[in-house]
Amino acid sequence: MMSKSTTYKQGSKFWIALIDMMTSILIIFLLVTFLDSILNPQNIELAIIDKKRKEFIEVLKAQFRNEIQRKTIQLEEDLDHLQITFSDKLLFETAQYSLLSPGQEILKQCSKAIKEFMNTGEISDIKTIQVEGHTDSSQMERDSFPHNNWELSTARALEVIYFLENEGIARKLFSANGFEANRPISKTDNDKNRRIELKIFFSSEGELKEKINIK
DSSP, rough: OOOOHHHHHHHHHHHHHHHHHHHHHHHHHHHHOOOOHOOOHHHHHHOOOOOOHHHHHHHHHTTTTHHHHTSSSSEEEESEEEEEEHHHHHHOOOHHHHOOOOHHHHHHHHHHHHHHHSSSSOOEEEEEEEEEEEEOSSOOOOOSSOOSSSHHHHHHHHHHHHHHHHOOOOOEEEEEEOTTTTSSSSOOHHHSSSSSEEEEEEOOOOHHHHHHHHH
């Protein structure tokens, strides 16, 4: 007949062995899950796209380093888009909507970076490109086009789109908006309010996964 001490020791060994086995199973499960997430082709593709997106933003920062320092161009990163803000003086003469030669050169650099980014893989990460024209609150009324700030802000947005399309970016990606003076970013500095905003919207993770599955 086994003593209580012997029974206790055997019971303890059983539970220790069981705990060791469960721990080993858990470690193996976590390892398999980790390897699956790392080696899953879909996740690898998403990581590559994310890396290219970051490289694209760094290219733009390098290209426009001088303009960024002079605050004639600003780059702002958001969760789903990159916003490039151009001072109106960089692109247009006062109250005009035809692009200046220096502005055309700036947009050529911008379009080149966008096209290179779009052509770096089989999956396109850019969903839409929204171009917005903004003026200050100074009233403009005249007989010739643009007759007012509303028409001016819209015409400038369209002019940027026509130029970028002519540089080889697909028309279907674009949308244009003219906001006149309705969305100021400064209460005191009209130079900041007169601007063109180019917003590059990226595909969400879900949209990218759908594109990867279709590929």
